[in-house]
Amino acid sequence: MKLTFYKYQGTGNDFVMIDDRNEQFDINDQKLVELLCHRRFGVGADGLILLRNHTEHDFEMVYFNADGKVGSMCGNGGRCTVHFAHFLGLFNNSTTFWAADGLHEAFIEDGLVHLKMNAPAEIEQGDDYFFMDTGSPHYVQFLPEVMELDVFKEGRNIRYNDRFKATGTNVNFVEQTAPQSLTVRTYERGVEDETLSCGTGVTACAIAASLQGASSPVAVKVMGGQLQVSFDKEGEQYSNVFLIGPAQMVFKGEWSL
Numbered sequence: 001m002k003l004t005f006y007k008y009q010g011t012g013n014d015f016v017m018i019d020d021r022n023e024q025f026d027i028n029d030q031k032l033v034e035l036l037c038h039r040r041f042g043v044g045a046d047g048l049i050l051l052r053n054h055t056e057h058d059f060e061m062v063y064f065n066a067d068g069k070v071g072s073m074c075g076n077g078g079r080c081t082v083h084f085a086h087f088l089g090l091f092n093n094s095t096t097f098w099a100a101d102g103l104h105e106a107f108i109e110d111g112l113v114h115l116k117m118n119a120p121a122e123i124e125q126g127d128d129y130f131f132m133d134t135g136s137p138h139y140v141q142f143l144p145e146v147m148e149l150d151v152f153k154e155g156r157n158i159r160y161n162d163r164f165k166a167t168g169t170n171v172n173f174v175e176q177t178a179p180q181s182l183t184v185r186t187y188e189r190g191v192e193d194e195t196l197s198c199g200t201g202v203t204a205c206a207i208a209a210s211l212q213g214a215s216s217p218v219a220v221k222v223m224g225g226q227l228q229v230s231f232d233k234e235g236e237q238y239s240n241v242f243l244i245g246p247a248q249m250v251f252k253g254e255w256s257l
């Protein structure tokens, strides 16, 4: 039996994408997801996404991390799934879809996917960090010269500290390069390594930057490209948070089961 898949990338965060509207994929097959994502024995990806039908919305996105476990929200994966849904003809101009953290709206304009993100319900601010959930949990730390940092080592230290080791967190290191511009590098839980981009992470970093004076939109450079985050802010309440950036179908393939 053959499994048809599409390889996607959004600013270098890459995914195995499967049209699973007939629900043939066994979501409990953690080993298969892990193998498909494996960079030597499989297709290679940071995560795997199933596009499924939804009773009230255009589609549902089911996201798995590269470790094979069902994940929380993935912002870049969401942007890629919107592109894929448009490719499949599931919407024309704008769409609504269901994901792990609930409802999302999106549209494609000038080749960029605009994905509405769920604003964090609360934001923890420590001496040298922010922590919030933008669909996935994110620890955010500002520092100078982020390109000099050993992100794998420093990210792993935080992800596996006493507070986070049980459920994990993603860890973002941010350099503010101009009042409205950030450079972000992220250690991702479930991949357990630095990835080239993390959409929910970039969203958290832009919100953290706005709490320190940045206004919307915030331009964010990541290892795999350029993203933008726009939002409305009233006090510490955020709404209309949009993650904006490119999404690309790289190739189509078949996996023999």
Ligand SMILES: N[C@@H](CCC[C@H](N)C(=O)O)C(=O)O
Pocket (backbone or CB within 6 Å): 013, 065, 071, 072, 073, 074, 075, 076, 077, 136, 137, 169, 170, 188, 189, 190, 191, 197, 198, 199, 200, 201
């Ligand atoms: N790459 C993602 C985040 C995916 C989820 C993350 N690995 C987690 O387990 O929290 C993104 O673009 O948001």
